[in-house]
Amino acid sequence: MAAIGLETGKAIYNILSGDSTLTTLIKGATNIQPSAIYIKSPKEGVYYDVLGVDNENTKTANKADLTIVTLQIECFMPKYADVITLAVRVQHLLDKISEGTYNTVKIQSCILDSQTTDFDGENKFYYIESTYRLRIIS
Amino acid sequence: MAGIENATNVVLSVTSGGSKQEIAHCTSASLSVSLDLRDSTTKSSGGFQANLGGLKSWELSGEGFIEIAGVAGKADSEELFTTMLVGDAVSCDFGLSGMLYRGDAIITSFSIDAGVEENATYSISLTGTGTLTQNP
Numbered sequence: 001m002a003a004i005g006l007e008t009g010k011a012i013y014n015i016l017s018g019d020s021t022l023t024t025l026i027k028g029a030t031n032i033q034p035s036a037i038y039i040k041s042p043k044e045g046v047y048y049d050v051l052g053v054d055n056e057n058t059k060t061a062n063k064a065d066l067t068i069v070t071l072q073i074e075c076f077m078p079k080y081a082d083v084i085t086l087a088v089r090v091q092h093l094l095d096k097i098s099e100g101t102y103n104t105v106k107i108q109s110c111i112l113d114s115q116t117t118d119f120d121g122e123n124k125f126y127y128i129e130s131t132y133r134l135r136i137i138s
Numbered sequence: 139m140a141g142i143e144n145a146t147n148v149v150l151s152v153t154s155g156g157s158k159q160e161i162a163h164c165t166s167a168s169l170s171v172s173l174d175l176r177d178s179t180t181k182s183s184g185g186f187q188a189n190l191g192g193l194k195s196w197e198l199s200g201e202g203f204i205e206i207a208g209v210a211g212k213a214d215s216e217e218l219f220t221t222m223l224v225g226d227a228v229s230c231d232f233g234l235s236g237m238l239y240r241g242d243a244i245i246t247s248f249s250i251d252a253g254v255e256e257n258a259t260y261s262i263s264l265t266g267t268g269t270l271t272q273n274p
Contacts, residue, residue: 056257058203059149059164060212066203066257111255133255 001138002063005053007105008071008134009034012048014103015093022046022089025082042123044082046090047074051131065138066108073132076125087115087128094132108135143237150200152245152264153228154217161262162212163203169232169239171196171270196266198232198243204250204258215250215260222248227267241270 016022017029026032031045049072055064073090077083095112113131120127149160150167161167174192208214213221221228222245232239243264252258 056203057146059146059160059167109255135255 001065003055003065003067003106003136003138005055005067005069005136006050008050008069008136009048011102011105011107012071012073012094015097016046016090019089019093022086022093025077025086025089042074042076042120042125042127044077044125045075046086047076048072049074063138067136069134069136070113071132071134073130075128075130076120077127078125080126083117083126083128087130090130106137108137110134143234147234148232148237149234150198151231152200152213152218152221152243152262153230154213154221158229158231159211159213161200161202161218162209162214163205165201165203165259167198167200167232169196169198194270196241196243196270198230198264198266199262201259201261204260215248218245218260218262219248221245222262230264236273238273239270240274241266242268 013032016032023029023032026045031043033045033047035047035049050069051072052070054068056066056068057064073094075083075086075090077086091112094110097107097110099108100106111133113133115128115130117126117128119125148167149164151158151160172195174195175189176192178188178190179186180188202215204215208216225244227242227244230241230243243266245262246265247263248260250258250260
């Protein structure tokens with residue numbers, strides 16, 4: 001077995017889409033999607049991107065059984081107060097989440113690293129970029 | 139395939155828990171061999187220090203990740219700590235097939251480092267006692 005960092009999105013979608021408070025804010029789980037940076041006109045919602053996967057290799061012949069994933073989550077809302085509410089809800093769900101298996105992905109830990117706020121003038125959306133660091137184990 | 143050796147293949151094995159085993163989740167291993175010098179400078183050394191070979195000594199060290207449950211078939215941090223407390227010299231291997239160094243050594247230091255959202259790591263140092271043999 002090996003820790004597969006690229007599957008982190010499966011767990012993130014599972015966690016976020018399973019929260020009715022969050023899906024109500026964004027009018028449905030269909031507005032939780034990967035890779036907002038490739039969407040020209042984002043809608044209100046939550047977008048996630050795996051920014052990096054760093055395997056922790058050792059001298060053993062086995063494949064790395066621990067990988068560190070840097071994950072970016074972008075929250076888009078037309079109103080500033082709403083985007084804050086949304087990003088706080090995501091933080092509540094992910095930051096220091098309990099160790100466990102989420103949609104087959106074993107998360108040892110997840111912490112919030114940093115957050116920034118900005119405004120998409122072209123599409124008239126406020127957005128918050130949050131960076132999380134996860135330890136994924138096999 | 140020939141070529142410059144991949145350091146991943148160079149491992150440290152220590153006798154602990156009854157058998158010689160690679161140290162668990164190892165991320166680094168090193169061997170250091172030294173030769174003391176005997177000052178043999180005389181009035182006819184032309185103003186330069188002269189030396190003769192003296193005692194040889196050697197040390198090993200290694201680092202790895204900690205796994206609380208232990209690691210089957212490997213010398214994990216708990217076993218290494220227990221071996222250190224006993225204080226006896228234990229047989230050690232360093233290297234890989236074709237470049238193997240073997241000798242008895244005593245674990246002289248054991249430490250654990252644990253930060254925040256980092257891997258908990260251990261490190262050990264061993265000091266050789268007696269001969270270090272190359273490719274025994």
